[in-house]
Amino acid sequence: MTSLIDMRTPELELLWWEGCPSTERALAELNALLTELRLDGAEIRMREIRTDAEAVEARFIGSPTILIDGRDVTSSGADGFGLNCRVYHRRDGRISPTPDPDDLREALIRAAERVEVTR
Numbered sequence: 496m497t498s499l500i501d502m503r504t505p506e507l508e509l510l511w512w513e514g515c516p517s518t519e520r521a522l523a524e525l526n527a528l529l530t531e532l533r534l535d536g537a538e539i540r541m542r543e544i545r546t547d548a549e550a551v552e553a554r555f556i557g558s559p560t561i562l563i564d565g566r567d568v569t570s571s572g573a574d575g576f577g578l579n580c581r582v583y584h585r586r587d588g589r590i591s592p593t594p595d596p597d598d599l600r601e602a603l604i605r606a607a608e609r610v611e612v613t614r
Contacts, residue, residue, distance in 0.1 A: 505606035508540045508562040512550075515558035515580040517592035524593055525561060528600055534607060550576045557581030561594060564609075568594050568602045 509525065511518040522539065529535045544555045557579045561568045569583060585595040 504537045510560040512558035512578045521559035521593045563606045
């Protein structure tokens with residue numbers, strides 16, 4: 496028998512590189528949004544990317560990268576993968592070391608509302 500679950504807890508992963516100073520800020524902003532959306536029980540898996548080979552394998556555009564259910568929260572159009580600090584473009588045109596909170600919020604809501612089918 497198949498049942499539908501309306502809301503779910505998304506899988507969250509924050510990929511980071513030690514040379515980037517924005518990891519803690521990204522983590523704090525993500526935690527704040529999880530609390531706002533009442534998803535504060537969600538676990539954030541922290542994954543350090545240490546080598547260029549790991550960066551290529553993880554498709555790591557730069558630090559910090561937030562994945563929700565394995566998907567990057569933004570489509571940055573970056574050319575390659577490697578150990579560097581990531582640059583995000585905010586909706587108002589500013590450049591930021593972390594994703595636009597509105598983009599992150601929308602991605603979290605979409606993931607939480609995604610219907611899962613269980614058997």
